[in-house]
Amino acid sequence: MTRMRKKRISYIFLTVSLSLYLQACGDKSNFQVSPEDLYDSKDLHVITTWFNNRHQTISILYGNEQAASVPANDIHVHQVGERYTLVTWHQQGNPLWFGGQITGHITLIEQVDINTLASGAIEPHYNVTYSERTDSISGTTLERERIDYILSRKKIEHL
Amino acid sequence: MYNAAHKKKVVVILIISVVAVWILTTLTPPLTNPPATGEFDGPDSVQRILKHACYDCHSNHTKLEWYHQVAPLSWKISADVLEARRHLNFSHWDSLSAADQRAKLWYAVNMVEQGRMPRRDYTLLHPSAKLSEREVGALKNYIVALTNTSKTQPGKPIVKQVSDQPVVRESPNGIQYFSxxxxxxxxxxxxxxxxxxxxxxxxxxxxxxxxxxxxxxxxxxxxxxxxxxxxxxxxxxxxxxxxxxxxxxxxxxxxxxxxxxxxxxxxxxxxxxxxxxxxxxxxxxxxxxxxxxxxxxxxxxxxxxxxxx
Known part of the structure; x- marks a missing residue:
């Protein structure tokens, strides 16, 4: 083996070793940014939030200015114009912190609007604006349950 | 003629280098292992893992080979170990509150989980310090169990009560609170x-x-x-x-x-x-x-x- 050839082999060996080492030193990137999971709440404000480890979900209840200004401990008669939007995400482990759970993809968006009927009576209207569930929430009883649930959430202790 | 002069030059340089390294090594204060005040007292299985993967830097039981004590390598090792001990020292475990001990362990487990600890420059020379998936799993199970058993005393930030003092809503770095x-x-x-x-x-x-x-x-x-x-x-x-x-x-x-x-x-x-x-x-x-x-x-x-x- 000529001296030049030996030199070349050593050079290739060193380069390959260095590249492998540098590659091994890189961060473990087993995830990527997921902008589609960011909910565009527009002008809505956070009313409260909760999580559920049985269903592996995290929820945020938003409200428009009128809904979000209802005091936490008020026995409230809902007023026309209030809008409540409940966004539910799948809960997943935070890839950057073992010990933390974080919102993943959106699974359900429900909306309740306090409307007036032609008779003048006040009526909450329930609507699912997005769902990845196959068992759709339909039927008067189920809708009624969801309306009651959403409207009975208390405002979070904020600042 | 040229070869003889060249060889002489090399020998002189080598002698000077050896003497310089010897002087530097002699003048460098050695890294010591001060007495432990209170060791980490987790289960044996967890202690075993920590000892073989972490203790060389994060305790007062640092094991040094002869070449670790030769300058300038000794400077780097000494600086790294002292910094590691400042962050986390299992030989002064008793100096931390229970909440701080848990917080340190969560952080350590996350460092391990992300493959940032033990450091690669360390495991290159100490391959046995690398943690297997089973060992990482054991550490995670331990810290989760430890946290669950201490839920009656949740770790909360220590807060000075200032009810009768004016509230200063400005962080020491000048960032002010806003809503x-x-x-x-x-x-x-x-x-x-x-x-x-x-x-x-x-x-x-x-x-x-x-x-x-x-x-x-x-x-x-x-x-x-x-x-x-x-x-x-x-x-x-x-x-x-x-x-x-x-x-x-x-x-x-x-x-x-x-x-x-x-x-x-x-x-x-x-x-x-x-x-x-x-x-x-x-x-x-x-x-x-x-x-x-x-x-x-x-x-x-x-x-x-x-x-x-």
Missing amino acids: DYLHWKVIVATNRFDNGTMRVIYGNDIAVKAVQEGNINPWPNGAAIVKVVWDAGEQDADGNIYPGAFNNVQFMIRDDERFKRTEGWGFARFNTSHLVPYGKNVSFEVDCMNCHRLASANGFVFDIPTKKP
Whole structure:
């Protein structure tokens, strides 16, 4: 083996070793940014939030200015114009912190609007604006349950 | 003739180098192992893992080979070990409160989980220090169990009561509390089973746009992120867990000139509903940054929406 050839082999060996080492030193990137999971709440404000480890979900209840200004401990008669939007995400482990759970993809968006009927009576209207569930929430009883649930959430202790 | 002169030159240089190394080594104060005040007292299985993977740097039981004590390598090893002990020393475990011990262990487990510890330059020379998946799993199980058994005494930030004093809502680094974030968009919501809290994380328009465009390495100047933290409350019959008492609010403000020494992020935390600024002096930021280095893949922000590729 000529001296030049030996030199070349050593050079290739060193380069390959260095590249492998540098590659091994890189961060473990087993995830990527997921902008589609960011909910565009527009002008809505956070009313409260909760999580559920049985269903592996995290929820945020938003409200428009009128809904979000209802005091936490008020026995409230809902007023026309209030809008409540409940966004539910799948809960997943935070890839950057073992010990933390974080919102993943959106699974359900429900909306309740306090409307007036032609008779003048006040009526909450329930609507699912997005769902990845196959068992759709339909039927008067189920809708009624969801309306009651959403409207009975208390405002979070904020600042 | 040339060869003889050349050889002589090489021998002289070698002798000078050896003498120089000997002098430097002799003059360098040796790295010592001071007596332990109180060792980590976890289960034997966990102690075994920590001893073979962590103790050389994170305890007063550092085992040095002869070549570790030769300058200039000894300088590097000495500096690394002393710094490691400052961060976490299992030989002074008794000097930490139970809550701080748990916090240190959670951080250590996350360093291991992300493959940042033991350091690669260490495992290159000490391959036996590498942790297997089973060992990492054992550490994770231990810290989860430890946290679950101590839930009756949740670790809370130590807060000075200031009810009869005027509230100063300014962090030692000059960041003042503001409430504009209540009109910002939510980036993510999280909950932490390591410390029993739940959070809503808001971003201003610049931060939200950065997430939408994946422009987070680095985040643009002007981005601001606010994390509102509550203690996790009781669980209802359906399994829902709602926020309990307000715990703290944390700010991250992006300004790569002003906050140069902390990778361009200014940190602030305001504890309890009194919004008591956290940190005795500006050096608290370094602790914040050291922890946030774990999130370097996300521009030092832990909580943004992610998915598997």
